[in-house]
Amino acid sequence: MTAFVGSAELRAESLCYEINDKFILNDISLSVKAGEVLFIEGSNGSGKTTLLRILSGLMQADEGEVYWNDNSLADDRVEFNQQLTYIGHASGIKPELTTTENLHFFSSLSGLPRQQDITDAVHWSGLKELSESPGRHLSFGQQRRIALTRLMIEPARLWILDEPFSGLDSKMIDDLQAHFIRHVNDGGLLILTSHQQIALDEVNTQCIHLG
Structure with a gap:
């Protein structure tokens, strides 16, 4: 695996997104840096997938901004896309x-x-x-x-994964989590959602709850 050099950060400030006059996301701010995991949890319909797609640059928030290394995704997507693997x-x-x-x-x-x-x-x-x-x-x-x-x-240095364990057996889940830990220890960034418990205690993991 690639060992990454230097700092890196994905940051979101005051994200809002609404459908039919209902806020799916309301004033969401977050930051994940090199060597960190961000675990996003919440019930179905709480906006997890919407948030991941906005963080990946695949959707635009109604309000707020996403930054990669202090550069707005709205201004410069080329370098960001080169550093991103998104799996929905x-x-x-x-x-x-x-x-x-x-x-x-x-x-x-x-x-x-x-x-x-x-x-x-x-x-x-x-x-x-x-x-x-x-x-x-x-x-x-x-x-x-x-x-x-x-x-x-x-x-890619930044992995954004929506329910990566879905459809996998227990051995594959264990192998995948070990791969996540290696990636983060090498200076990568990981953002994921999952309905299953994750076992990433060996690395710096933060959690936000939606809904």
């Missing part, structure tokens, strides 16, 4: 491509893919026997594993 509810895999082809596609988005990285990612996902299976033939959990292998092959 949808797997994002292409149904016509095989497991290996999907990984090559993901890797190509952040530079020239290395075959060893792809091989390691397939092994980590536990889907070696399905490496040539088209995405449309895979279960939700298998598609989720492929999506999460992006964390192995993309050199």
Whole structure:
């Protein structure tokens, strides 16, 4: 894994977002720095996914601002996008491509893919026997594993993950949490939601509750 150098911070100030005159998010401020985890919890409909999408620059808040290293996302998205891996509810895999082809596609988005990285990612996902299976033939959990292998092959410093443990078995969840800890200890930043308990006590973890 990549060991990151220097400071980094994602900061949000006074975020508000409303639908049909109802506030989904109301005056949300937060900060997560290199070597830290931010765990966002709350019931369904409390705005967790909306907040993650705003922090990722995929949605615009009605009020407030998001900053990456003190630069507003509204002003400069290029450097931010290079440092971000966002994985939402949808797997994002292409149904016509095989497991290996999907990984090559993901890797190509952040530079020239290395075959060893792809091989390691397939092994980590536990889907070696399905490496040539088209995405449309895979279960939700298998598609989720492929999506999460992006964390192995993309050199992004900031990970924003919406329910990353959904559809995974207990061993894969343990492996993924160990991977999270290594990433944060190497100077990465992690923001996630989950309906499950997380075991990230080894790293600096803060929690905010929505709703």
